[in-house]
Each structure stands twice: as C-alpha cells, then as structure tokens.
Amino acid sequence: xxxxxxxxxxxxxxxxxxxxxxxxxxxxxxxxxxxxxxxxxxxxxxxxxxxxxxxxxxxxxxxxxxxxxxxxxxxxxxxxxxxxxxxxxxxxxxxxxxxxxxxxxxxxxxxxxx
Amino acid sequence: xxxxxxxxxxxxxxxxxxxxxxxxxxxxxxxxxxxxxxxxxxxxxxxxxxxxxxxxxxxxxxxxxxxxxxxxxxxxxxxxxxxxxxxxxxxxxxxxxxxxxxxxxxxxxx
Numbered sequence: 001x002x003x004x005x006x007x008x009x010x011x012x013x014x015x016x017x018x019x020x021x022x023x024x025x026x027x028x029x030x031x032x033x034x035x036x037x038x039x040x041x042x043x044x045x046x047x048x049x050x051x052x053x054x055x056x057x058x059x060x061x062x063x064x065x066x067x068x069x070x071x072x073x074x075x076x077x078x079x080x081x082x083x084x085x086x087x088x089x090x091x092x093x094x095x096x097x098x099x100x101x102x103x104x105x106x107x108x109x110x111x112x113x114x
Numbered sequence: 115x116x117x118x119x120x121x122x123x124x125x126x127x128x129x130x131x132x133x134x135x136x137x138x139x140x141x142x143x144x145x146x147x148x149x150x151x152x153x154x155x156x157x158x159x160x161x162x163x164x165x166x167x168x169x170x171x172x173x174x175x176x177x178x179x180x181x182x183x184x185x186x187x188x189x190x191x192x193x194x195x196x197x198x199x200x201x202x203x204x205x206x207x208x209x210x211x212x213x214x215x216x217x218x219x220x221x222x223x224x
Contacts, residue, residue, distance in 0.1 A: 004157075033211070041201070043214040058211055090157060092212075100146055102160035103212060 002027045006091050014114050021076045021109050022113035023091035030093045031064060033058070033103075034066065036087040041080075043090070049074055056065040081113045115129050116141045116208050118173065120215035126193055128223050135189040135218045137204030149178050149189050150203040162189070190203070194222045
C-alpha cells in the first residue's frame with residue numbers, strides 16, 4: 001500500500017531534549033516536505049527536499065534541521081526543542097513538485113514541548 | 115507571497131444539500147491547485163488536483179473548478195452526507211511549496 005509513515009505519532013518531551021521525527025515513503029517520490037499545523041495559522045512549510053542530498057528552507061525553518069540521505073526517508077530534527085514548537089507536524093511526498101501529481105501526506109505527529 | 119483564503123470558515127448543512135466551498139488566491143502564477151480533506155486527528159487526503167491549464171475536475175460527488183485569472187476555485191459537493199463532515203483545505207502550488215488556506219470546517223447533520 002502506498003503510504004507516508006511518520007513516527008512517533010505522539011510525543012511529549014521537555015525543552016532542550018533533542019528529538020527526531022522520522023518520515024518514510026514507499027512510492028519512490030523525489031519530493032518530500034515537512035509542514036506544521038497550528039490553530040489560526042493553518043499549515044506552513046518548514047523544509048523541503050527535491051531529491052537525495054537536496055534540501056531547502058520553507059517558510060518557518062527556524063529551530064529545525066532535516067536531512068535526505070536516502071530517497072525514501074526525510075527525518076525532521078529538533079536539536080533543542082522549545083515550547084513554541086509544540087504543534088502538529090505533517091510529512092508529505094510527491095513525484096515532483098510543480099508536476100501534476102498530488103501530494104501524499106502522513107497521518108501527522110503531535111509534539112508537545114514542555 | 116501567495117496568500118490563500120477560504121470562505122466560509124465553518125459551514126453546517128442538513129444531509130442531502132448541495133454545497134459550495136470557496137478558495138481564493140492572490141498570485142495567479144500557479145502550477146496546480148489541490149483540495150484536501152482532513153478528519154480530526156488524521157492526515158490530509160487529496161480529493162482533487164486541478165492543473166493550471168484545466169478549468170475543472172470531477173470525482174464522484176465532488177467537482178472542483180479553477181479560474182486562474184480571477185484567483186478563485188470552488189469545491190462543489192453534491193447530495194451531502196454525514197460522512198462528508200470534515201475540514202476541507204485548499205492548497206496552491208507555485209513551485210516548491212504548497213500554500214494552504216486555513217480550511218472550511220463542514221458539518222453535515224442527519
């Protein structure tokens with residue numbers, strides 16, 4: 001089954017404790033992206049990757065890192081999480097941004113930073 | 115910067131009604147426009163994608179239109195059902211990102 005898998009689905013942690021949210025897709029998609037969703041602000045892009053070893057900042061990259069060492073994986077790293085990073089995070093993938101292929105989204109990761 | 119607006123923010127209709135959700139965007143230089151559905155606690159499910167060269171797309175009871183020159187799209191849902199209750203998100207692709215509206219929360223009552 002074609003899917004985007006995020007882990008963990010839920011995480012409560014404390015300020016400053018490094019964490020990684022994993023994202024994996026099984027559709028051989030070139031393009032992957034991370035979004036955060038906040039009440040009243042909607043979905044905003046954090047980082048994206050056009051292909052292996054190619055990443056770039058989205059609208060709200062501060063406090064986040066990403067890597068794309070393999071085509072299927074695109075982890076989101078919070079080196080020193082802070083309470084303002086409490087949010088619902090989504091990973092998405094598609095064959096190529098700007099193409100006419102729909103983006104596929106994971107089920108989301110709800111992060112709470114205390 | 116592309117800005118996407120969805121009206122109304124919330125909508126409640128009785129089962130069986132036909133309804134229209136609206137989406138407007140500020141920059142007409144787009145690749146495509148997607149409509150998504152989001153259920154509480156779930157991810158986003160792509161409903162329809164309209165290429166910039168197209169005027170509309172249909173899937174079952176859903177029909178989405180695109181007027182690029184005026185920066186508008188509509189999602190028409192025919193014969194609504196309680197199972198259609200969800201948040202509907204419009205997203206515009208201008209290259210390397212999807213710009214999302216804040217969504218319309220739809221409640222279809224039996």
